[in-house]
Amino acid sequence: MCDRGELANYVTKAPKPEIPKNPLADVYSAAGQKSNGIVYDKKPFRVALQEGKTYHWCLCGRSKSQPLCDGTHKDVYLKITQRPIRFTVEKTKDYWLCNCKQTKNRPFCDGAHKSKEVQETHIKV
Ligand code: FES
Numbered sequence: 781m782c783d784r785g786e787l788a789n790y791v792t793k794a795p796k797p798e799i800p801k802n803p804l805a806d807v808y809s810a811a812g813q814k815s816n817g818i819v820y821d822k823k824p825f826r827v828a829l830q831e832g833k834t835y836h837w838c839l840c841g842r843s844k845s846q847p848l849c850d851g852t853h854k855d856v857y858l859k860i861t862q863r864p865i866r867f868t869v870e871k872t873k874d875y876w877l878c879n880c881k882q883t884k885n886r887p888f889c890d891g892a893h894k895s896k897e898v899q900e901t902h903i904k905v
Contacts, residue, residue, distance in 0.1 A: 800875055800888045802867040804834075810863045811886060817841035817862045819901040821879035824889035831872045836864040837887030847877040847887065 805811040818841035825847045829835065836849040840862040843850040849864035865886045869875060878886065880893040892898060 799885065799890075800869065802865070802886065802888070803870065804866050804868055805886070808866050810839075811865055813839065813862060815862060817860075817881040819880045819882070819898055819903060820846050821903070822893050822898055822901070823879065824876040824893060825879045826874050827877050829869045829872065829875050831869055834866060834868050835887075836866055837877060839863065839865055839881060839886065841881045847879050 802811065817839045820838075820841040820843075827847065837847055838845075838849040838853070840853045840860045842852045842858065842860065844852065852858070853860040853862060853864065867887050876889040878889045878892065880898045882892040882895070882898055883890045884892065
């Protein structure tokens with residue numbers, strides 16, 4: 781039998797997952813863009829990223845190599861106003877990158893894809 785004092789030492793909640801940050805968010809003005817791109821997918825994408833490498837996350841939602849930018853936003857005929865978000869990671873590991881393009885923690889998933897607006901969006905193929 782355990783007394784109550786012993787039980788108080790147990791942790792009942794799982795530790796909160798580490799929320800990644802983009803160290804370049806304050807360096808490049810593109811990170812402060814107000815508008816989001818179109819919803820590309822209704823779930824995030826897990827990607828193995830390397831520390832020290834620079835990546836460009838697609839914000840416009842029209843890249844063919846999601847979740848990263850392939851330069852489609854430069855097509856003048858598409859009149860896309862969003863620019864890619866340049867980012868790095870602090871540790872080499874797997875990260876969940878936003879694919880709905882509505883995250884507030886660009887380029888990382890913040891759960892925005894679970895919102896009613898995103899889930900009810902019709903995705904063009
Ligand atoms: S293709 Fe979407 S930001 Fe470049």
